[in-house]
Amino acid sequence: MTAPGVNDRAAAPNIDVLVVDDDRDSIEELVECLAKAGLSCRATSDGWSALKLLAEGLGADIVVSDLRMPELDGVQFAERLSRFAEGARPEIIFVSGNAGFDDAVAALRLGARDMLTKPVDGPRLVRAVKSAQLARQMRQHQETAGTAGEEVLAPAERRRAALRDLKAMRRTRSSLFPTELFSDPCWEMLLDLYDAQLAGAEVTVTSLGAASGVPLTTALRRMDELQRHNLIERGEDASDKRRTIIRLSESGLRAVDTFFDSVQSRPKR
Template identity: 70%
Template sequence: MTSHPARQPRDADALVVDDDSAAVEELIECLAKAGLSCLSAGNGGQALQLLAEGHRVKVVVSDLRMPEVAGLEFAGRLAKLAEGSRPEVIFVSGHAGFDDAVEAIRLGARDLLTKPVDGPRLVRAVKAALLVRQARERAAPVAETVTGGPLDRKRTALKDMRSMRKMRSQHFPTELFSDPCWEMLLDLYDARLAGAEVTVTSLGVASGVPLTTALRRMDQLTEHGLIERVSDAGDKRRTIVRLSQEGLDAVERFFDTYLNRKAN
């Protein structure tokens, strides 16, 4: 399938990426009925070309299984874009496995929907991602003023810890470091810095342990007053999990101590 952008670069709420033209038309129809503007592309390579040509989109809805540049590789390339031009990502798939879900969330995907996609759920997911994007845009001027400051250094330290986690998994059996509590706190802190929301399900999947284990650890973190769970105002079936004020203060103190020791 070929892409169908306007000749001149333009803005759109969503970019739908799938090599199945019928699926693209169906998804765009659902989003258009909800008043959302859309572009389309047949694979990740075409989508990246649209962005390179100057088309700006706020949310990407992408299939996982595509020729040339597949969904996860596509998301990895999007993650390298500058903060102001990087869209939120929602994946759709009929064959997503656990490993796919974990990797998608690690790459910053907002959601992973299964095919056939439920139209109302797709619209809710895209609108929720648009709200996250708006919050990120409002926070951008503040972030620019603290480049090189405490917040910027904490983001760098967090990135270093994530890199260490990946390197550790390459040399040691994963089960030796399977307790997810610390990883959850880091993921929630990362979301806090980005102005993003995290659902209980996505946090559990990203933890890399069975969901039942992840839920037990969330209960423990809640009992210690480090996290809190609230209903999603836009979708009562979803539960948002975030650092409590006590949890945020604790993580902030950790990074302050870590950075002070690293500087000395």
């Protein structure tokens, strides 16, 4: 099945995203959002059909799959997907309206890049897909470089990989422990800004405050503290004067870079 509104390139042997969902309305919403971002898509209504398409040679960078599907659920689908050869295996992002902690852990163990909740926020979905595309490129580069005896990952790529690991641990931590035990948002804000800066995305003060998990007044006070320490800076949005853009300052970016470089240079035990 090919959902209405799919990019004209959908019939090509290589696409950006394969959407798998048993709900037609959800497929149309996901495909429309991805197509507007210039991503080529194809859609199917169940995991078996998706596996068949991939086995027949459809090249897809990313699979965006519902977690709850009849016959073959998302985790079972991902488990079968993990058996594909490295070069043919797409990255996977799950979407779900009612995922539990066990589902999230199982998904991460099977290599899922992200878990998004329904109704899916369009910009967040696009960011997740583009981040997964970069991860796939890094994986392919790692395979090629490993064969050629080159350095496996460039510094910026290693930092992104470490950031993804930290985010996965953060999601697991939030599921296991009461949120109030980790209520100060400063470090989480720095990580979110670092992630956005690596992806070339802009973050507004309002969106950073909303994502912090604390009341907006508390988030604003923490932003003031971070700015006093010259770790972040605010700027006016050139396209919308009502919005204030927030980003890591030069010294803040350098500090977070140094943190990741230090973590990655520690010997493994």
